[in-house]
Amino acid sequence: MRDQWFFEKTIPEILDESRTSIKIKKKIYSGKSSYQKIEVFDTLVFGRMLVLDRVVQLSQIDEFIYHEMLVHLAMFSHQNPKKVLIIGGGDGGALREVLKHPIEEACVVDIDKKVIEISKKYLPFVSKGAFKNKRAKIFIEDGIKFTKKYKNFFDIIILDSTDPSGLSIGFFHGKFYQDVSRALAENGVLIIQSGCIFEQFLRVKSIYNKLKKIFFEVKIHQACIPSLQCSSEYIFILALKSVSQKPNYKNIKQRYKKLNLDLEYYNPEIHFSSAVLPKYLAKKLNVNT
Amino acid sequence: MRDQWFFEKTIPEILDESRTSIKIKKKIYSGKSSYQKIEVFDTLVFGRMLVLDRVVQLSQIDEFIYHEMLVHLAMFSHQNPKKVLIIGGGDGGALREVLKHPIEEACVVDIDKKVIEISKKYLPFVSKGAFKNKRAKIFIEDGIKFTKKYKNFFDIIILDSTDPSGLSIGFFHGKFYQDVSRALAENGVLIIQSGCIFEQFLRVKSIYNKLKKIFFEVKIHQACIPSLQCSSEYIFILALKSVSQKPNYKNIKQRYKKLNLDLEYYNPEIHFSSAVLPKYLAKKLNVNT
Numbered sequence: 001m002r003d004q005w006f007f008e009k010t011i012p013e014i015l016d017e018s019r020t021s022i023k024i025k026k027k028i029y030s031g032k033s034s035y036q037k038i039e040v041f042d043t044l045v046f047g048r049m050l051v052l053d054r055v056v057q058l059s060q061i062d063e064f065i066y067h068e069m070l071v072h073l074a075m076f077s078h079q080n081p082k083k084v085l086i087i088g089g090g091d092g093g094a095l096r097e098v099l100k101h102p103i104e105e106a107c108v109v110d111i112d113k114k115v116i117e118i119s120k121k122y123l124p125f126v127s128k129g130a131f132k133n134k135r136a137k138i139f140i141e142d143g144i145k146f147t148k149k150y151k152n153f154f155d156i157i158i159l160d161s162t163d164p165s166g167l168s169i170g171f172f173h174g175k176f177y178q179d180v181s182r183a184l185a186e187n188g189v190l191i192i193q194s195g196c197i198f199e200q201f202l203r204v205k206s207i208y209n210k211l212k213k214i215f216f217e218v219k220i221h222q223a224c225i226p227s228l229q230c231s232s233e234y235i236f237i238l239a240l241k242s243v244s245q246k247p248n249y250k251n252i253k254q255r256y257k258k259l260n261l262d263l264e265y266y267n268p269e270i271h272f273s274s275a276v277l278p279k280y281l282a283k284k285l286n287v288n289t
Numbered sequence: 290m291r292d293q294w295f296f297e298k299t300i301p302e303i304l305d306e307s308r309t310s311i312k313i314k315k316k317i318y319s320g321k322s323s324y325q326k327i328e329v330f331d332t333l334v335f336g337r338m339l340v341l342d343r344v345v346q347l348s349q350i351d352e353f354i355y356h357e358m359l360v361h362l363a364m365f366s367h368q369n370p371k372k373v374l375i376i377g378g379g380d381g382g383a384l385r386e387v388l389k390h391p392i393e394e395a396c397v398v399d400i401d402k403k404v405i406e407i408s409k410k411y412l413p414f415v416s417k418g419a420f421k422n423k424r425a426k427i428f429i430e431d432g433i434k435f436t437k438k439y440k441n442f443f444d445i446i447i448l449d450s451t452d453p454s455g456l457s458i459g460f461f462h463g464k465f466y467q468d469v470s471r472a473l474a475e476n477g478v479l480i481i482q483s484g485c486i487f488e489q490f491l492r493v494k495s496i497y498n499k500l501k502k503i504f505f506e507v508k509i510h511q512a513c514i515p516s517l518q519c520s521s522e523y524i525f526i527l528a529l530k531s532v533s534q535k536p537n538y539k540n541i542k543q544r545y546k547k548l549n550l551d552l553e554y555y556n557p558e559i560h561f562s563s564a565v566l567p568k569y570l571a572k573k574l575n576v577n578t
Contacts, residue, residue: 020309021310062487064569065567198351198515199515222513224486224487224511224513224522226487226488233513263568264567264568264569265567265568265569266567267567267568269565270565270567272562273561273562273563273565274562276558276559276562278354278553278554278555278556278559279552279553279554279556280353280553280554
């Protein structure tokens with residue numbers, strides 16, 4: 001039998017000039033929901049992977065880097081988060097990390113029920129039972145419509161969507177970020193998975209500029225995530241709604257020690273070191289350093 | 290005409306299970322030296338690239354990240370570097386960065402004359418005339434034999450070799466690091482390009498452990514370099530020969546301001562943030578954080 005290889009769908013930004021391919025050990029699932037193609041397969045290099053519309057969403061070996069950075073950068077930027085909204089995140093990884101904190105409730109809003117079902121069945125190591133937690137509320141709805149219903153409510157909003165395409169293009173519009181800001185409580189914090197700094201620079205810049213117009217402070221954080229389709233830093237953009245909760249190292253360190261979470265990637269030093277930008281990037285993004 | 294794609298030689302560590310390929314716009318040069326196959330081609334994504342034995346050595350778009358980190362992490366870890374040795378580095382990029390400092394002399398020792406010739410001819414944007422500088426001395430010799438000839442001489446030794454293979458395998462032996470330590474002056478600093486933390490973890494760990502036995506302090510620094518064959522952080526290992534010159538932020542910041550170098554990636558904040566390790570890596574490498 002011939003080897004089977006997975007070729008990731010090319011990022012439009014780089015015009016099919018560079019490709020990553022990964023040898024498939026075993027196809028676990030392949031199907032279609034009303035919204036997208038869903039695939040799960042095992043690989044030797046990255047373990048089990050979830051792929052939506054031919055784009056890698058997560059892999060077993062390094063999803064902890066993505067989910068810890070996405071969640072804890074935001075959670076530790078708030079003094080006392082109680083109400084959390086995760087938009088997207090149907091795999092349950094962000095929910096798993098959020099529930100490590102002493103929060104009251106975490107809402108997951110994903111439009112695609114099938115992603116949640118497939119993730120529970122074939123990727124149980126991601127959610128680790130989080131969907132059954134009493135503090136978790138799952139909504140099968142459009143995240144944009146859901147967000148519009150709230151005002152001054154959530155302490156944290158985590159945007160864990162797919163890349164901008166038909167299904168999620170609205171998550172990258174300034175109009176949506178205004179709705180998010182309104183849905184956040186006074187000291188609310190937003191975090192957005194924003195793609196790769198090299199291949200998707202224009203997207204990162206666009207999100208950053210839109211948020212700067214709406215939020216009090218906007219910070220770019222980075223982490224390397226081997227299995228995601230990018231050859232450089234993966235970007236998380238963190239936005240604070242108001243001035244009073246701006247985090248400092250000492251405060252984060254204290255709360256991190258007190259909470260004693262079981263983490264493998266995020267720590268208070270990473271919180272700050274991940275936001276240090278080289279000069280060329282600061283210039284390109286027009287960020288003051 | 291069919292598109293031409295460059296498939297990088299697979300890293301032995303990942304067993305041909307994952308591949309990166311880059312579309313070639315134009316082949317500029319292809320030939321063989323006594324030691325290796327040398328290729329230069331233009332790509333749309335990464336600009337002009339230098340490839341040795343099917344492994345990407347540098348590309349136009351991001352070589353500044355590699356060369357600035359390799360050189361300035363070491364140069365700013367020494368109070369007053371005057372004599373510098375670059376082992377490998379036939380493309381001239383490390384030399385270009387070293388010469389930005391007020392040093393007395395920089396020796397480049399590369400066994401392959403042809404790499405220097407091809408780099409001068411087809412990649413002039415890398416050396417930028419550095420080979421003609423009066424403070425530069427070029428030796429076409431085996432770096433291991435060259436290093437053995439010196440004792441307490443160099444302030445900085447920069448190991449800018451190819452990956453461990455026939456030609457450069459000796460650069461990854463503990464015996465060589467002992468010779469390097471002897472060739473360094475009292476407060477000497479060594480830096481080694483050490484590969485990628487994900488794909489080449491065992492190599493990184495091996496270099497780290499060998500250096501720990503010989504040097505006073507060993508630090509792992511990281512940077513993302515899009516065009517290099519790795520999907521995660523690229524590692525530079527920095528080793529200090531003695532206790533007295535351990536750099537601190539204030540001191541580096543002062544000298545950085547005074548020297549006013551023309552840099553795009555390295556800065557004093559990056560010097561320290563690039564050395565912050567996530568917990569899982571510190572554990573795997575047995576590093577105290």
